[in-house]
Amino acid sequence: MANFETILTDIDDGVLTITLNRPERLNAFTPQMMNELIAAFDEADADDAVRAVIMTGAGRAYCAGADLGAGGATFDYAKRPDRLQQGSPIREDGSVDYSHPGVRDGGGRLTLRIFNCRKPVIGAINGPAVGIGVTMTLPFDFRLASETAKFGFVFSRRGIVPEAASSWFLPRLVGISQALDWCYSGRVFNAAEALKGGLVRSLHAPEDLLAAARTLAWQLTAQSAPVSIALTRQMMWRMMGAEHPMIAHRLDSRAIWSRGQSDDAREGVQSFLEKREASFPNGVSADFPDFGELLEDPEYR
Structure with missing residues (x-):
């Protein structure tokens, strides 16, 4: 640094x-x-x-x-x-x-x-x-x-x-x-x-x-996907100010859609089925999704 x-x-x-x-x-x-x-x-x-x-x-x-x-x-x-x-x-x-x-x-x-x-x-x-x-x-x-x-x-x-x-x-x-x-x-x-x-x-x-x-x-x-942690942090903090749970539902749905197609999601399921520790390939610097798009709010882009 x-x-x-x-x-x-x-x-x-x-x-x-x-x-x-x-x-x-x-x-x-x-x-x-x-x-x-x-x-x-x-x-x-x-x-x-x-x-x-x-x-x-x-x-x-x-x-x-x-x-x-x-x-x-x-x-x-x-x-x-x-x-x-x-x-x-x-x-x-x-x-x-x-x-x-x-x-x-x-x-x-x-x-x-x-x-x-x-x-x-x-x-x-x-x-x-x-x-x-x-x-x-x-x-x-x-x-x-x-x-x-x-x-x-x-x-x-x-x-x-x-x-x-x-x-x-x-x-x-x-x-x-x-x-x-x-x-x-x-x-x-x-x-x-x-x-x-x-x-x-x-x-x-x-x-x-x-x-x-x-x-x-x-x-x-230690055992969690970094991109999942990054998204979870932003979702939890930002939804503290949401006016209705529907706002959180929209955000959850889009985030699950986005991460469900990822290599991390495939590795998370496969490692569970194979009873081994996961090795998540995605990184926050390159694979964090467009959060403003998930929120439908350009302020956060």
Whole structure:
């Protein structure tokens, strides 16, 4: 994979581990980190050697949130140099062009990329995960946490609002009342509360966390067809917002039609009949179907 400055990447036995790597700043989130994470997910989708992705943090934190080194102007995008490089979204009459790329929330750009990932994504939350540090984990399929981890949707205490599309993800994961409790109060809570509230799947001793995440990644992917996993991930996530089960029925029908003709489907049945492990020939990089066509929605093409 590419050489990055704010993250580390390592592929071992089909599992890509992405490590946020600014330990001296508690892995605080920056525009560079956003761009590098998006690039890493692009590479993961293009590499058929990658069966699953794990994200964790270097040092004692997972991610302490946005880097606040700019002080009170941190969230004033109209004045930030990195935003002004794209031109100003302020029109001559003083109104805001909300369609301008300079307005877009960087955390949301990352979570939408993770949402679109074609590989299972697992979080190994090794320490504090606050602000974007926790909202970036919401499109993960599973979040495992260290017993010493802490979490906080602290936006109301910083005078802003939840970002990274968390207003869509969080209520779907934990329910509206729990989501509002954490976001209204902005309090930091411990790993036990995160488990009880449904934010994380399991708690682990710090020294066992990454091994547990890797074991889960292998269990999920070792005997399954990669293209089937990729389609299943997209189908499940996208149908969470469907208005009627008929929408899911149409998508299921088209996906079964598409994959039923594949070499993977033939191998899956033949290996079962022959009582042997399957060796699926199709790869996500070349054989993932046109999902927009399956959805009948050009937005997803």
